Amino acid sequence: MSEWHRVASEADLSLEAPLGVRVGDVQIAVVKLEDGIYAINDVCTHEFALLSEGFCEEGKLECPLHQACFDVRTGKVLNEPAEVDVATYPVKVENGAVFVQVP
């Protein structure tokens, strides 16, 4: 069952500064962009790296290891070496708290 999990407070997030969080076994990168807060799976689909340790700009998050880029809004991989998209998770903000829905 999908549940909402509180992962951060809104004040923890600054623009394009990804935050790595964990819900159970799932590692998630929470990213604030100009039009809202997004959550994608934090683990690069190429080898093993946490995307939240990468560089974020214009809605793109770059893997710190070999620089594959992912679209923060859609999870789509934008360039190699990664080939596979990352999962996205719904986000809601209530009373300054950020919640992510994880299946």
Place this chain on the structure above:
Amino acid sequence: MARTLIVGAGQAGRRCAEALRDLDPEAEILLLGEEAHPPYDRPPLSKAVLLGTDPGNGLFVRSPQFYAEKRITLRTGTCVEALDLAAKQVVTTVGERIGYDSLVLATGARARPLPVPGADDPRVHLLRTLEDAQALRAALVAKPRLAVIGGGLIGLEVAASARQLGCAVVVLEAADRLMARCVPPAISEMSAALHRGHGVELHLGCALRRITPRAEGLLLEAGDLEVEADLAVIGIGGIANIALAEAAGLAVQDGILTDGCGRTSQPDVYAAGEVARFPHPFFGRTVRLEAWQVAQNQPAAVARAICGEARPYDEIPWHWTDQFDWNLQVFGTPEPEMELVQRPAEGGRLTALSVDAAGRARGALVLNNGREATPLRRLIAAGKALDLALLRDPTVPLRQFL
């Protein structure tokens, strides 16, 4: 319908085929490769494949169906023996002649053998192909005493992987420091400390003279040193596969000479990837680059040239290496004689910039600090003089210099 024939189904051959398909839905694309496999990327060979961990999508980036979907005719196990430029044909080792309108040579490089006595012993390995990596992995799981000849990128990656598998590892390097061709001395020292800290025995300034097979194992003589090992790996760089091009009369010089778009000295013949030597604006001279990046992106320039658009390949050079818990990335040309400005970050992370006499960043390195990769690349590309006093202060963010 124009046919492009690509010789060499490695990373560069694949990328050229893909890029060409994206530009021209009509083109007939034939990708011929000597190896038994569809194209694969080599970086995992010295890391995940040796460790026996899942290389994920890092090895075979594309599925076999991909080539069919993109109408790329992939012929593995096909080796080209000669080029007949006058007839616009290539000749395979079984005597088949295949015609082309455009020919791309993406023949890459092979591991450089070491011309010392005993190097032909079956316990002495080279590492270039998936088979090489699998054979080495099979030997390493028995935890042999391993001698690695060459303290460059591949040698050190092999050393790290073997150590993680529980082998006793000795590295013999002829130069007086590690990775001397690609990092400044301060980083070589950190790397030496990393390897020694993990129990690798390092010998610098130690050129291998002879390998003598013993009943049990190998005796390696290097400098005044005698090292006994069960297994040896030679990692002393690569040699560009230029024989085909040279025999056909193309201009070569440690690589196939091309312009910035991969065009060789002959019309309709191109070179892509690691085999190409081309003028690079960042260096201001011709270079042959041995890295994933050039195999990934230079072939797109070749595909464009085939389609009539001359837009040279000019990326700021980049390569990475993964050793133990290190991810080291190198950008531009961190020349040893330049000043190295070190910007340590929390958790042992490091960014370092090589600045020239005019205060411009010409090269940079990040150690477990990939977040700064893109800002660094931009700083190098901008090529403007930096305020070094500010740059030396790691609390001043890089974006302040952009």
